[in-house]
Amino acid sequence: MSFSMYLSPEDEGSLLSIDLQAIVSNWQTLTARLSPGCQAGAVVKADAYGLGADRVAPALAAAGCRRFFVASLEEGLRLRPLLAGLEILVLNGPFPGTEAAFAAHDLIPVLNSLEQVAGWAALADKTGTNRACVLHLDTGMARLGLRAEQASLLAADRSMLSRLGLIMVMSHLASADQPNDPLNSRQLAAFQKISQLFPGLETSLAASSGIFLGPAWHGHWVRPGAALYGVAPNADAPNPMTQVVRLQGKIIQLRDVDAGDSVGYGATHHMAAAGRLAIVAAGYADGYFRSLGNRGYGFVGERRVPVVGRVSMDLIAFDVTAIPTEALSPGAMIDLIGPDLTVDDVAAAAGTIGYEVLTALGRRYRRHYRGGSMA
Numbered sequence: 001m002s003f004s005m006y007l008s009p010e011d012e013g014s015l016l017s018i019d020l021q022a023i024v025s026n027w028q029t030l031t032a033r034l035s036p037g038c039q040a041g042a043v044v045k046a047d048a049y050g051l052g053a054d055r056v057a058p059a060l061a062a063a064g065c066r067r068f069f070v071a072s073l074e075e076g077l078r079l080r081p082l083l084a085g086l087e088i089l090v091l092n093g094p095f096p097g098t099e100a101a102f103a104a105h106d107l108i109p110v111l112n113s114l115e116q117v118a119g120w121a122a123l124a125d126k127t128g129t130n131r132a133c134v135l136h137l138d139t140g141m142a143r144l145g146l147r148a149e150q151a152s153l154l155a156a157d158r159s160m161l162s163r164l165g166l167i168m169v170m171s172h173l174a175s176a177d178q179p180n181d182p183l184n185s186r187q188l189a190a191f192q193k194i195s196q197l198f199p200g201l202e203t204s205l206a207a208s209s210g211i212f213l214g215p216a217w218h219g220h221w222v223r224p225g226a227a228l229y230g231v232a233p234n235a236d237a238p239n240p241m242t243q244v245v246r247l248q249g250k251i252i253q254l255r256d257v258d259a260g261d262s263v264g265y266g267a268t269h270h271m272a273a274a275g276r277l278a279i280v281a282a283g284y285a286d287g288y289f290r291s292l293g294n295r296g297y298g299f300v301g302e303r304r305v306p307v308v309g310r311v312s313m314d315l316i317a318f319d320v321t322a323i324p325t326e327a328l329s330p331g332a333m334i335d336l337i338g339p340d341l342t343v344d345d346v347a348a349a350a351g352t353i354g355y356e357v358l359t360a361l362g363r364r365y366r367r368h369y370r371g372g373s374m375a
């Protein structure tokens, strides 16, 4: 059953605009930094960081991206029909028993443990074919990947290696967004040392931030995610990436308040003077974090308006007293993320990182995609 007969699209609350052309241009910006022999894939896990992998991945494929990274088998299966002939790598690797599904759908697992290695070799025994896979080496995250001594064991096991179809070794940097952290060089040295045990394979070390550490960190493939979506790769330097997201909160009511009136749950804000509030249709259920209560802000045109009181599940109050009355009416929009208010700005106000702001963006927003046509 559809309710569209009751609603024109403009009635449907807050609007999330996603600029696919900006994502493509960010991918091209990153690609332009790479040395010959190095290519950029694209990380589209978690539904392309909440922006819609079914739209983002085909747009990047049309721009020439050939290798895509997802987190799980399920994410890979969803993308497979949209990326015919292109590589999809699954970062979490196979759970025992799912190896055949990887093979059947042409998904390349990242093998993160000796158990996953053994499972992939067992599939080769069963089917008589070595299928492509990637080996993850841990160099300092202690998250996924073989420890150095496990990698040495595997490298010495010719029979196991001969059943694997390894195409690449990879590792992941823990502190690449802080270029001066000595861990970056230590991880690079460790990766170079361990990857020598697997000669002749492609290498991959850098995600978004690692690309900006310099060519030594690039290897054959870089794996950017966040930077594609406009997040700053280095928190202390100007952001070279183009903003991708605009989030416009719809005003559903404007109301006058008196000096001393309290606003919202817990009465955490009291009006210092009489004024005017705009009540916007978004809340923590939409990923507008509750921590933004009394800390976040929006923009009306070029004018900054503060969040007052707590963020509710579905509503946010902005103090718009400073905005001329005729400039706002119910149905007008306040930028919650926009030209003057980046994903990283919102994250800073919320006490988190841009990654979390993006992946939390709610499913209730009307979504509008721009650019990225396949033509």
Ligand SMILES: *Cc1c(COP(=O)(O)O)cnc(C)c1O
Residues within 6 Å of the ligand: 043, 045, 091, 172, 206, 207, 208, 209, 223, 224, 225, 226, 227
């Ligand atoms: C998520 C992830 C990436 C992408 O990281 P960004 O910081 O978003 O560029 C790359 N590699 C691995 C292993 C990841 O888990």
